[in-house]
Amino acid sequence: MSQPATLLVIDDEPQIRKFLRISLASQGYTVLEAASGSEGLAQAALNKPDLVVLDLGLPDMDGQQVLRELREWSTVPVMVLSVRASEVQKVDALDGGANDYVTKPFGIQEFLARVRALLRHNPQAEVAQSSSAQFGALLVDFAYRKVSLDGVEVALTRKEYALLAQLAAHPGRVITQQQLLKDIWGPTHVQDTHYLRIVVGHLRQKLGDDPTAPRFLITEAGVGYRLVAPEGR
Structure with missing residues (x-):
C-alpha cells in the first residue's frame, strides 16, 4: 500500500x-x-x-x-x-x-x-531529494543554504551559492552554460557567459580548487560545468 x-x-x-x-x-x-x-x-x-x-x-x-x-x-x-x-x-x-x-x-x-x-x-x-550533498571535504547544506569545506563554513555570495547549489543538486551531471545563466540570472542573460566565468573563478578561489587539477568543479569546455560525483555514485 x-x-x-x-x-x-x-x-x-x-x-x-x-x-x-x-x-x-x-x-x-x-x-x-x-x-x-x-x-x-x-x-x-x-x-x-x-x-x-x-x-x-x-x-x-x-x-x-x-x-x-x-x-x-x-x-x-x-x-x-x-x-x-x-x-x-x-x-x-x-x-x-x-x-x-x-x-x-x-x-x-x-x-x-x-x-x-x-x-x-x-x-x-x-x-527523492536530500537536504545536503557531500563531495569529499565539501558539504552543501540546502536546508540552511550553507557551504563548508573541511568543516569550516565558506562565505559565498548569493550567485556563488546559487551556482554551486545547482551543480550539487545534480552530482556528476553537466549543466550547460545557458541553463545556469537562465536559472541564476534569468532568461535575458543566456548569452552573458562572462558572468558565469567570473562567478566560477571566485567560487574556485574560495574552495581552493585548482582549475588545472580540480577536486570539485569541472569545466566541460564549450558546454558547461559539473561537480564531481560523490564516491559510490
Missing part, C-alpha cells in the same frame, strides 16, 4: 492553514505547515514533501524569492496560492518554477482537483 502524499503549506494566515489542513487531511494527505518563507524552505529540505502550497505574501520574504531559492535544489511541484491576481504576477511565478497558480478566494473542490493533478504528474523519483 502506498504512503499518503505529504503536502507542505507555506502561508502566514492561520485560518487559511487550518482550512487547508482540514480539507487536505480529509482526503488522506499528510499536511505540514510553515508560517514564513525561511521556515518553509527548511521544512521542504528536511521533510521532502510531495507538493508545496505557497503563498506569495509572507512576513519575512516574498513568495517569489522562496520559489527561486527552492528551485535551486528541488523539483517538488509548487502550487502558488495568492490574492495577487495580476497576469504579471502569475507569469513571474510560473516562469520562476511554479507548476500551478490559484488566486484567493478559491473553491476547495477545484483546489483539491489541482492538487490531485499535480501529484499525478509528479514521478516519485523527482521527489
Whole structure:
C-alpha cells in the first residue's frame, strides 16, 4: 500500500492553514505547515514533501524569492496560492518554477482537483531529494543554504551559492552554460557567459580548487560545468 502524499503549506494566515489542513487531511494527505518563507524552505529540505502550497505574501520574504531559492535544489511541484491576481504576477511565478497558480478566494473542490493533478504528474523519483550533498571535504547544506569545506563554513555570495547549489543538486551531471545563466540570472542573460566565468573563478578561489587539477568543479569546455560525483555514485 502506498504512503499518503505529504503536502507542505507555506502561508502566514492561520485560518487559511487550518482550512487547508482540514480539507487536505480529509482526503488522506499528510499536511505540514510553515508560517514564513525561511521556515518553509527548511521544512521542504528536511521533510521532502510531495507538493508545496505557497503563498506569495509572507512576513519575512516574498513568495517569489522562496520559489527561486527552492528551485535551486528541488523539483517538488509548487502550487502558488495568492490574492495577487495580476497576469504579471502569475507569469513571474510560473516562469520562476511554479507548476500551478490559484488566486484567493478559491473553491476547495477545484483546489483539491489541482492538487490531485499535480501529484499525478509528479514521478516519485523527482521527489527523492536530500537536504545536503557531500563531495569529499565539501558539504552543501540546502536546508540552511550553507557551504563548508573541511568543516569550516565558506562565505559565498548569493550567485556563488546559487551556482554551486545547482551543480550539487545534480552530482556528476553537466549543466550547460545557458541553463545556469537562465536559472541564476534569468532568461535575458543566456548569452552573458562572462558572468558565469567570473562567478566560477571566485567560487574556485574560495574552495581552493585548482582549475588545472580540480577536486570539485569541472569545466566541460564549450558546454558547461559539473561537480564531481560523490564516491559510490
